[in-house]
Amino acid sequence: MADFAIGIDIGGTNTKFGVVDRNGDIIEQGRTLTNEHENVQEFIDELFLQLSPMIKKAGGAKEFVGIGVGAPNGNYYTGNIEHAANLKWKGIIPIASMMSEKFDMKVKLTNDANAAAVGEMMYGCAKGMKHFITITLGTGVGSGIVIDGKIVLGHDGFAGELGHVVVRPGGRMHKGTGIRGSLEAYASATGVRETAIEILTENPDTESLLRTYSLNDLTSQAVYDCAVKGDKIALQIFEFTGQILGEALANFIMFSSPEAIILFGGLTKAGDLIINPTRKAMEENLIQVFKNKVKLMFSELKEADAAILGASALVWEE
């Protein structure tokens, strides 16, 4: 019986990969810059170069059940990355079959958020849960939905795009999609930055530490730094973000009635500053039957680990 799997998490900036054993320990890992590679073949060649010594060290390819890959717009059914907005490689990319050819292993693909959800289910705080939703609050907003212990893929493999649900009809324009008022336009790091600019501009007379930052430096991290110092506008930014996120979570709960919603990604570093207003708005928008029932929690896995572990789990499962 093969004892290892490879998990690869392809992100818009970094690609992280690792060799995972049956206990869910990442025994070796590495990374490469995704968009440094002009084409996919070159990217795969680089992965092969870096992974080959790790594979050899673990006893060779025969010791591996296969390779699991999480990627933006990765489709489990087709093994293709399809029209990923954040990647340099455009169109439809048959990455699973290309990698399978290069590595001579079974390769399974899913989208990055789904991979992270599987990681949470197998090794994180969703262990033992059959119904939960993970929400990544990073540069964008991603999601993985688990119902009856299975990732929801939908009719065509693209289910779980909760970052793109509209939460403020006619609201803020999302430059990537052209849709107004989507969750991602507010509850991502990018969204928090935009909220900061909006609130600062609309309240020119309110003092704020945030006014000392250059536009370039006005990041969600800056908002956090100011909020912990008690800056009123910075606190207001998190209140606003949590309000919108909480409303959205309430809607998700009324769809699939999960046991828990698990948040991860950069914004969760804000801790109580983000989760308190989120929980409040969530509870306020739930009908009776769901109130005070659904756990809202932060992931305990490192983000990269969740994705590598979840990706590797795609091949363990089989």
Added chain:
Amino acid sequence: MADFAIGIDIGGTNTKFGVVDRNGDIIEQGRTLTNEHENVQEFIDELFLQLSPMIKKAGGAKEFVGIGVGAPNGNYYTGNIEHAANLKWKGIIPIASMMSEKFDMKVKLTNDANAAAVGEMMYGCAKGMKHFITITLGTGVGSGIVIDGKIVLGHDGFAGELGHVVVRPGGRMHKGTGIRGSLEAYASATGVRETAIEILTENPDTESLLRTYSLNDLTSQAVYDCAVKGDKIALQIFEFTGQILGEALANFIMFSSPEAIILFGGLTKAGDLIINPTRKAMEENLIQVFKNKVKLMFSELKEADAAILGASALVWEE
């Protein structure tokens, strides 16, 4: 092998029931007024009285696999009706066990919208589909969600409350739930009536046939009657309703990526008047990967039939 099942659809006004054979033909049926019965036992006794001759005619209880019941807030896991806003019987009602005792048959319960979705899957236009959502546009807005060929029940059996998702934050108050801006406040018959009153009040100088109706008679049916005569305000009411409904459907699609959304209930009588603006708003709010892919259709089953057939299917399944 037993050849028949009983399907019972408990609604806020009417309870409809029937004897169903393995082909999905309703060979006998009847009805009673739900809220005429002060308590549940009396209601069950009445059902027993009416169903007994039907059971006898079909060869007796041994010819039946059991009784399937669809009811507001009916919970599949517990067999209880829990806090149903539209029923006279308050609190938690163990209706499945009570009926099982009276009829000496297996009884399975689910909520009425889920029962209708099962009916669509087994006998209606969702035949052969594994991923779809049904939306009832009636006095309220109900929903049944099917993923991988199974009704989504969620962690506690209450999943699929899509009428209560918030589509206009801070919007119209829903008297039953106290929540502002939920889908049901707009896309139900009640919501259409409220929209009519709002638009008529806000546009006092615009002529409309609807102004000749008394407040009591200003129903969604009246709006339809005026719209087919070309009344501008009536048409505007359907445009507005379709816009909101379409936005909500887009959000649902980004959750579970269904093959189709199936609409039924009283409002669907408006046909193109409601489905055209709905489809337009739905497509406008979808990200690329979902555009022009999801079928939006009307149920071809009679509403009562779908619910009776779907309820009966609960016991066939086993």
